[in-house]
Amino acid sequence: MEEITGMLTESEIRMAELCLDKALELGADKARVTLNKSLMELFGILNGELDKVNHCLDRSLSVCLFVDGKYGTFSTNRLVDSELDSFLRKSVATVRMLAEDPCRDLPDPGRTVKDALSGKELGLYDPSYPSLTSDERLKMALDASIFKKHEEDGLISEEGEYSDSIFDTFVLDSNGLRCRHIETSFEYGVEMTVKDPEGNRFSGYWWDSTPRLADLKISDCGETAFQRAMAQIGPKKVPSGKYTLVVDSENSSRLVTPLTSALGAFALQQKNSFLLDTLGKKVFPEWLDLIDMPHAKGQTGSRLFDSEGVATKETPVIEKGVVKEYFVNTYMSNKMGIAPTIEDVTRPVIPPCVSPELTKPGKMDRQAIMDLVKDGILVTGFNGGNSNSATGDFSFGVEGFLFKDGRVVHPVREMLITGNLLTLWNNLLAAGDDARTCKSKVIPTLAFKNVDFSA
Amino acid sequence: MPNNENYYLDLFQVTRPQLESLVAAGIKEGGSYSDLFFENTTYQDLLLRDGIVSSGGFHIDYGVGIRVLKGDRTGYAYSESTDTKSMTEAAKAAALIATGQGNLAGADLGHQPYPAAARRGQTRPGPEGGPAINYYPFVGDWRMAEAKVFVPFMERIQKEISARDNRVLKVIISLSNQISDILMFNSFGELTHDTRPMGTVAASIVFTQNGKIENKTVSRSYRTGTEMLTDTLLEEIVSEAVKGIDERFAARRPKGGKMSVVMGAGASGILLHEAMGHAFEADFNRKGQSIFSDRIGEKVCSEDISIVDDGTIPGNRGAVNFDDEGVPGQKTFMVRNGVLESYLHDRISATHFGVSPTGNGRRESFRYAPIPRMRATYMLGGKTSKEDIIASVRKGVYVDQFSNGQVQIGEGDFTFFVKSGFLIEEGKLTMPVKDINIIGNGPQALADITAVGNDPKVDEGAWTCGKGQSCPVSCGIPTVLVNNLTVGGE
Numbered sequence: 001m002e003e004i005t006g007m008l009t010e011s012e013i014r015m016a017e018l019c020l021d022k023a024l025e026l027g028a029d030k031a032r033v034t035l036n037k038s039l040m041e042l043f044g045i046l047n048g049e050l051d052k053v054n055h056c057l058d059r060s061l062s063v064c065l066f067v068d069g070k071y072g073t074f075s076t077n078r079l080v081d082s083e084l085d086s087f088l089r090k091s092v093a094t095v096r097m098l099a100e101d102p103c104r105d106l107p108d109p110g111r112t113v114k115d116a117l118s119g120k121e122l123g124l125y126d127p128s129y130p131s132l133t134s135d136e137r138l139k140m141a142l143d144a145s146i147f148k149k150h151e152e153d154g155l156i157s158e159e160g161e162y163s164d165s166i167f168d169t170f171v172l173d174s175n176g177l178r179c180r181h182i183e184t185s186f187e188y189g190v191e192m193t194v195k196d197p198e199g200n201r202f203s204g205y206w207w208d209s210t211p212r213l214a215d216l217k218i219s220d221c222g223e224t225a226f227q228r229a230m231a232q233i234g235p236k237k238v239p240s241g242k243y244t245l246v247v248d249s250e251n252s253s254r255l256v257t258p259l260t261s262a263l264g265a266f267a268l269q270q271k272n273s274f275l276l277d278t279l280g281k282k283v284f285p286e287w288l289d290l291i292d293m294p295h296a297k298g299q300t301g302s303r304l305f306d307s308e309g310v311a312t313k314e315t316p317v318i319e320k321g322v323v324k325e326y327f328v329n330t331y332m333s334n335k336m337g338i339a340p341t342i343e344d345v346t347r348p349v350i351p352p353c354v355s356p357e358l359t360k361p362g363k364m365d366r367q368a369i370m371d372l373v374k375d376g377i378l379v380t381g382f383n384g385g386n387s388n389s390a391t392g393d394f395s396f397g398v399e400g401f402l403f404k405d406g407r408v409v410h411p412v413r414e415m416l417i418t419g420n421l422l423t424l425w426n427n428l429l430a431a432g433d434d435a436r437t438c439k440s441k442v443i444p445t446l447a448f449k450n451v452d453f454s455a
Numbered sequence: 456m457p458n459n460e461n462y463y464l465d466l467f468q469v470t471r472p473q474l475e476s477l478v479a480a481g482i483k484e485g486g487s488y489s490d491l492f493f494e495n496t497t498y499q500d501l502l503l504r505d506g507i508v509s510s511g512g513f514h515i516d517y518g519v520g521i522r523v524l525k526g527d528r529t530g531y532a533y534s535e536s537t538d539t540k541s542m543t544e545a546a547k548a549a550a551l552i553a554t555g556q557g558n559l560a561g562a563d564l565g566h567q568p569y570p571a572a573a574r575r576g577q578t579r580p581g582p583e584g585g586p587a588i589n590y591y592p593f594v595g596d597w598r599m600a601e602a603k604v605f606v607p608f609m610e611r612i613q614k615e616i617s618a619r620d621n622r623v624l625k626v627i628i629s630l631s632n633q634i635s636d637i638l639m640f641n642s643f644g645e646l647t648h649d650t651r652p653m654g655t656v657a658a659s660i661v662f663t664q665n666g667k668i669e670n671k672t673v674s675r676s677y678r679t680g681t682e683m684l685t686d687t688l689l690e691e692i693v694s695e696a697v698k699g700i701d702e703r704f705a706a707r708r709p710k711g712g713k714m715s716v717v718m719g720a721g722a723s724g725i726l727l728h729e730a731m732g733h734a735f736e737a738d739f740n741r742k743g744q745s746i747f748s749d750r751i752g753e754k755v756c757s758e759d760i761s762i763v764d765d766g767t768i769p770g771n772r773g774a775v776n777f778d779d780e781g782v783p784g785q786k787t788f789m790v791r792n793g794v795l796e797s798y799l800h801d802r803i804s805a806t807h808f809g810v811s812p813t814g815n816g817r818r819e820s821f822r823y824a825p826i827p828r829m830r831a832t833y834m835l836g837g838k839t840s841k842e843d844i845i846a847s848v849r850k851g852v853y854v855d856q857f858s859n860g861q862v863q864i865g866e867g868d869f870t871f872f873v874k875s876g877f878l879i880e881e882g883k884l885t886m887p888v889k890d891i892n893i894i895g896n897g898p899q900a901l902a903d904i905t906a907v908g909n910d911p912k913v914d915e916g917a918w919t920c921g922k923g924q925s926c927p928v929s930c931g932i933p934t935v936l937v938n939n940l941t942v943g944g945e
Contacts, residue, residue, distance in 0.1 A: 046527075046742060053550035055532035056822060076515040087515065094513065097603035098501075099510035134551060156743045157466040193744045193865045201746055203865035232866075240712045270504075270625045272661050272670050335505075364470045384729075384861030384870030385943075390661065390668040393708070395892035395943035397861070397870035414868050416892050416943035418711060454711025454943045 007168045007182065008037050012079075016061065019084060020172055023065060026092045029219055030066040030106050032173040032309070035059075040165035041134070043141040047158055048148055063088070067095040073105035103334035106308075111340065112177045113305035113312075119168065123298040124211040126184040129166055132213070137162060144188055146222040153194075154233075155226060156201070160190035162218070177309040185300075186210055187438075188218040192225040204228030209438040211298060227378065231401070235411040238402050244376030245417060245451040246403075248366055249434050251382055253441035254450075255298045258387045258394070258421055259290070260345040263317065263325065265332030267389055274392030274422065276325045286424050287353045290318040292325070293442070294346035301347040303441025306394065312346050349442040352433040364433040366445040371406035373429055373447050377415075378403055385416070391440030392421040398453075416454040424448055460584045463638040463648040467493045467519070469520060469539050474640040480546045481523035481530075481585035482642055483748035485553035488524040488802070489546075490641035492779060493537065494821040496633055497598050503609045503628040511602055513613060520821040523549040527741065527803055531824040561708030561855045583644040584885025590769050593652045597632040605630050608684050612658060617694040620700060624668070626662040630654075632681075639781040647781040652906040653772070653927065654683045655917045658696050662703075669703045671696060671859075671874075675926070676772045676917035699856075699875060702887035709878055709888050710811075711944025715848045716893060717879060718839065719855030721912040724930030726922070726937070727762055727832050729860040729869035735764075735789050735797075736815070736827040739864045746867035746897060751795050756901040758793040759837050766830040768812055768913065773831035773929045780825050787813045789832075790901075799827045819924035833931035837907025841934040844906045846882040852942055853877045853884055854893070867897035895940040908934030 016035040023031040037059045044052035061084075062075035072095035076087050079290060115121060129359070141162035147155065164186045172178045189207030196202070206225040247255060259275070267273035294312035296302050305311055306388045308329055317325045333340035354360040354372070361368045370378060378401045385396030398414040425448075432444035464470060474491060481489035494516065503513035518535040530552025532545040579927040609628045616659060617623045632654040639647045648800040657674035673695045677683050689849050718726055731747070739745035766784035775784040788796045798804065801816030804827055817828035845853060853876050860871035873891050895903075913931030920928045 039619070050528060050552070051550045052529040052531065052824070053549070054530075055545070055551075056487075057534070058822070059535060071510055073510070073512040074514065075512075078515055078517050079535075091512070094511065094602050096605070097601060098510045098511055099507035101507065104509070159742060159744075193742075201744070201865035201867075203863065236592075270627065270659075270661055271663070271668060272625070272659075276668075316840070326565050383863055383868055383894065384859065384872065386858050386872040386890075388670070388890045390670045391890070393890040395866070395872065395890060397865075397892055399868070399893045413866065414894050414896060414941055416711060416870075416894055416941060418708060418891065418943040418945065452711065452943075453939055455713075 007166060008035060008170055009050065012037065013170055015079065016170060016172060019061060019088065020174060022085070022088050022090065023063060024174060026064045026088055026361045028067050028092060030174045032064040032106060032171065034062045035170045038165055038167040040163060041137055043138050043160055043162040045141045045145050045160045047144040050142070051161070053090055063091060065091055066104055066106070067351065068091055069096045069100040069102060070095050071101060072098060073100060081132060088360065103331055105330055105334060106173050106175050107310050107330045107340065109175045110179070111311065112309045113179045116179040116181060116304040119182035121304060122302045124183035124302065126212045128213055128369050129164070129184045132164065137164065140218060144190065144218050144222055146226065150226055155192060156195050157193040158190060158222070160188065160222065162188045171309050173309060179309050180306070181303060184211055186213045186216045188216060188221050190221050190225045192229045194229045194233070202229050202232040204232065207438070209300060232399070232411045232413065235413045238412055240454045242450045243453050244373045244429065245448045246370055246373065246376055246378045247446050248378065248380050249432065249436050249443065249445045251379060252446045253439060253443040254382050255424070256348060256350070256441060256443050258389070258392070259327055259425070260317070260327070260348060262392070263323065263327055263390060264344060265326055265328040265336060268326060269336055272390050274390060275323065279326055281323060282321045283323060284318055284321040285355065285428050286319055286321040287314065287355060288425065288428055289351050289353065290345060291316050291349045291351070292345050293349045296347065299347070300365060300438055303346050306342045306344065306346070308343060310342050312342055317345060317348065347440055347442060350431050350444060352431055352444065354430045355428065358429060366432060366434055367406070369430050369432050369445050369447050370403055374406060375404050377401070377412060377453060378408070389419060394421055412455070414455065418452045418454060424451065427451070460549045460646060463636060465491070466495055466636055466676060467638055469537055471646070473539065477521065477542055477546050478640065478642040481550045481553065482525070484550040486525055486550060488521035488642050489640065490522050490780065492821050493638040494518060494635055496635040496820070498631065498633045499597060499602070500629065500631040501602060501605055501609065503613055504517070506613065507607055508606045508609055516820060518821045519545070520824065521545045521549045522824055523553055524803060525553045528706055529803070529824050533821050537621035544642050546794040564603050572582045584648050585835045586649060587783065590767055590774040590776055591652060593680030593682065597634050597652060597654065597681060600681050605684070608689065612689055612692055615689065616658060616660060616696045619693065620662065620697040622662040622664050622700060623660060624663045627659040639777065641781060647777050649776045651678065652680050652681070653678055654657045656688065656692060657917060658692055664698055664704050667704060669700065671700070671703065674917040675915050677770045677915065678772060678774050678788070679770045691768055703875060703889060706875065706887035706889035707889060709852060709942060709944040711942055713939050713941050715851030716940045716942065717845055717848060717853040718932060718935050718937060719853060720908060720910045720934045721931060722857050722914040722916060723854065723935070724833050724914060724932040725857050726900070726931045727834060727862045727932060728829060728928070729862045729871055730895065731762065731789065732764065732829045732832045733862045734864055734867060734897055735799050736829070737798035737800045737808065737829050740798055741804050741807045741811055745864050747795065751798070754794050755898060756790065756793050756904055760790060760793055760904060761788060761905050762790040762836040763788050763835065764799055764815065764829050768809070768831050771831050771913065771929055772918065772927045773829070775814060775817070775830060778814040778816045778825070779818045780812065782812045782814045782816060785814045789814070799829065801827045817926050819926060823924045826922070828922065828926045829928050831913060831929040831931065833911065833913050834907065834933060834935070836909050836911035836933045839906050839908055841908050841910055844908055844934050844936050845879060845884065847906065848879045848936065849881055851879045852888060853879050854931055862897070868894060870894045892943040893940050900937055900940065903938040904935050905938055906936040910934055
């Protein structure tokens with residue numbers, strides 16, 4: 001086997017193919033093999049000085065086996081011939097001990113991806129990656145530090161990390177599927193901790209991540225994190241009550257994830273979803289659209305196929321308030337007797353929108369939305385909390401700022417928002433156009449009316 | 456457990472001279488300390504859904520992590536192969552921290568051997584590098600048992616749960632287990648080894664009543680072997696699964712705001728984990744980020760309160776014979792009689808503060824460098840009965856089941872999510888409540904504990920702590936009264 005270079009080699013791909021053949025030879029009726037390989041380099045900087053260096057190289061092979069109407073999943077990182085043989089033998093034997101389940105199957109070949117052969121079709125691979133040196137990585141991490149600049153301004157800790165990675169996955173199955181996905185990622189994140197004159201500590205975090213190094217906005221992160229920490233000094237209490245909630249685009253996806261989870265067949269089949277029986281029904285406001293856009297070239301989160309190898313496509317999930325899509329894999333499709341789609345949302349996007357009770361402004365960034373709704377609480381961070389998947393009831397810890405007439409008055413913290421997700425989304429006032437491109441969930445600043453805040 | 460270093464050397468296909476050579480490579484490059492962490496873990500999982508165990512599998516994870524320290528700084532790399540070439544390359548990558556790379560920072564890279572303080576606190580290991588005391592002896596090796604052995608146990612749990620409450624709509628039972636063989640070696644020449652079992656059974660149930668849906672999850676997790684699968688465990692899971700469902704359907708959101716909160720014994724230990732445990736992890740204090748930085752020796756709460764982090768509870772999910780730096784498992788008082796006594800240290804922070812490591816250097820796997828992590832964090836018992844504590848509250852909430860929590864280290868603001876509880880009105884439990892978040896500030900919450908119950912209990916659920924890497928932990932507390940926490944509500 002060749003030396004690992006950070007991407008799958010021909011011999012590694014051949015090994016995956018041999019594993020598929022071997023699984024069938026050992027008695028599997030059908031099988032899927034997934035081979036992953038990744039390399040990550042990290043340079044951590046503490047207060048302007050090198051603090052840690054990490055080098056992480058991973059390979060793993062996972063196998064889904066369908067044997068005598070039974071099903072099991074297995075994985076190993078012991079990728080040597082002698083180990084793989086016993087791994088596969090034991091895997092097949094283990095599947096035979098489980099109960100039959102006629103709903104288990106590979107996806108129909110007509111649904112699987114056909115155009116993901118090189119792995120680079122979505123433009124998520126940066127060709128400059130292989131030539132990047134450790135010295136260059138370290139220099140980027142060190143140059144991003146602004147600790148000395150703000151040491152006299154109350155900054156007591158700056159912890160920054162530059163990292164980059166390459167991820168390569170190859171999937172094949174016994175129905176003829178062969179697909180590959182390769183992406184590089186470059187990321188910088190920094191946490192600043194500041195102290196006020198009374199000794200109280202406040203922290204602020206900011207980050208950026210892109211598939212291409214040239215697009216990484218590394219130099220903005222430190223100052224943004226520092227300003228986010230400083231802005232929190234001097235928090236004041238506000239009374240409990242109903243306020244307009246504005247959630248910035250760094251945090252707004254937190255309110256979308258429970259929706260897409262509730263539209264997943266695993267929750268629906270178990271009746272553990274507050275969006276049960278909503279397909280085709282209008283349960284959200286008609287100005288809300290949520291679209292899965294997995295094919296955006298060069299954009300974080302884009303994928304041509306899901307873990308079964310099923311081809312993704314641009315799909316309305318919620319259109320004019322109507323639920324248009326459940327996320328249904330092959331197993332759940334057979335179990336529930338409904339048409340399969342893909343197993344999960346890939347790259348959800350909420351386009352800009354405004355409730356009819358307001359007038360759409362020219363700009364739709366965070367400040368424009370605060371100006372639009374005039375008074376409320378801007379949330380710039382969540383602190384814990386959860387939601388009940390069966391009822392949609394939620395309660396989240398939040399921090400942020402009280403604002404009046406669109407202008408920040410003072411920071412607030414140690415507050416909670418509580419309610420029901422369906423009610424919350426039906427109180428949507430606006431969605432901006434300022435989603436962060438570094439995130440796979442493309443969710444902009446959101447505003448909701450009549451939200452219960454406890455303080 | 457094999458108590459023979461040859462078993463582990465053979466498993467990882469290495470020799471002592473090889474280990475010595477690898478750590479020497481990091482030191483030679485200018486490192487002050489180096490260590491190796493070999494791991495071979497086998498996971499197995501089985502899932503019962505819709506009445507049948509129709510999916511399952513096993514997963515093998517094998518490799519070695521190599522760390523080189525230069526003072527407080529860490530170089531880390533790992534290899535999924537233990538052949539000489541792969542390990543040598545990983546050692547070189549880890550040694551980057553100690554080589555000329557650091558000169559770019561203009562930092563002092565003078566060679567300083569790791570001080571003796573990093574070794575203090577070591578108790579004598581057992582024969583041939585094994586633990587002096589084994590906190591998780593086990594009989595039934597999960598790796599030797601076939602999947603079919605566990606299927607009837609899972610089916611019985613499902614049938615019992617369904618039989619005991621006719622509102623049960625769906626049941627999912629999962630059984631997961633793992634065994635990890637660990638071999639550690641460091642530049643002090645210390646070789647230690649451990650074999651760590653873990654078994655977890657969880658039930659997730661959906662109930663329906665008059666068109667309404669409610670869900671509940673129950674879990675039990677222990678560092679032990681297959682012998683944990685007893686009728687007693689089955690009965691515990693089943694009875695907890697169907698307990699309190701009337702209240703859950705009747706529960707409402709309380710009116711939110713500041714109020715007294717009575718934390719029920721056991722799982723309420725999440726308060727300690729979030730409110731102070733994380734802030735006591737010494738890496739946050741070394742970096743000056745924690746709200747408890749520079750407060751050792753201060754009185755922070757009632758002298759009735761003592762809080763420990765303990766790796767020595769037999770069979771507990773947070774037990775460690777050795778931590779992941781080879782430091783023996785131990786019990787650490789974070790607060791003794793109201794006074795802050797110790798942070799939770801790994802070797803780096805112990806050296807930084809000039810104290811002994813406390814056996815808290817833990818990691819998710821060989822893919823991660825160890826950092827200070829909790830084990831089983833709990834409060835010792837007090838003098839007051841649970842009934843008297845509840846009776847003392849005019850208006851507040853009693854909470855006893857939780858799903859998750861979080862903390863902001865700098866500010867000290869912590870939260871935890873309450874799955875069930877009751878309103879307290881005039882000293883009595885009244886309306887059931889559920890699905891509310893509670894938020895407070897760590898030091899303030901500690902100072903606001905005004906009563907400690909005589910019913911200490913460590914929870915046995917499958918708690919997992921996330922801090923960039925997952926770690927099995929547990930938590931516990933007697934019934935306590937905390938004044939002035941903010942409760943989410945309408």
